[in-house]
Amino acid sequence: MAAVILEARGLTKTFGGLRAVDGVDFDLRRGEIHALIGPNGAGKTTFVSLLCGRIAPSSGTIRFEGRDITRLPAHARVRLGIAYTFQITSIFPRLTAFENVAIAAQRLGSRGCEARARAVLERVGIAAEAGARAGDLSYGHQRLVEIAMGLALEPRLLILDEPTQGLANAEVDRFAALIEGLAGGATILLIEHNMDLVMRLAERITVLDGGTKLAEGAPEAIRADPAVRAAYLGG
Structure with missing residues (x-):
């Protein structure tokens, strides 16, 4: 155990x-x-x-x-090493998806936060939305930005x-695959x-x-x- x-x-x-x-x-x-x-x-x-x-x-x-x-x-x-994503989105709506995730990555205080932000956006399936203002994204994609912000912190928990609130069925399936891929590492x-x-x-x-x-x-x-x-x- x-x-x-x-x-x-x-x-x-x-x-x-x-x-x-x-x-x-x-x-x-x-x-x-x-x-x-x-x-x-x-x-x-x-x-x-x-x-x-x-x-x-x-x-x-x-x-x-x-x-x-x-x-x-x-x-x-x-x-x-504890990251928490909220039931209601807690993004910065005037910033881009990429900027939101990069800000989260910067909290680790290490170099390479921009590369980590891009990698995490790719991992959650919204790399194509990196340059879009977060407030202009669909609610489901805003949730994925928030999950990416959590992952950018490289949490242990x-x-x-x-x-999955607000996610389409295909996005729920992608989310499930993402979590299965994280299992064991966090x-x-x-x-x-x-x-x-x-x-x-x-x-x-x-x-x-x-x-x-x-x-x-x-x-x-x-x-x-x-x-x-x-x-x-x-x-």
């Missing part, structure tokens, strides 16, 4: 009287594709926002590669929040409603419901779990 790259223990986030995330224990194994699923309002986005440092937990701990990062801000976690946490894609890509799945962990396991076990079927999958 692969070593654990990230672990959360007792992770909790309250907003007033609401417990959006309630005492969740969670492990990510190095090099795996791990999916996080659950009904709307289950706490998925709050949970990954805690992992990437966008918000601070009310209680609990997070460790990344053995280091306590519970109170580290998001930008410090990026430097450690890539968190993808609803990455750990990927995928928050996704497309269950066919989740079942295709994920080695393990965690199900949240009401801010708590309802189930966790291999895709076939999750698909057969009565509690998961009742809360989310239906039937």
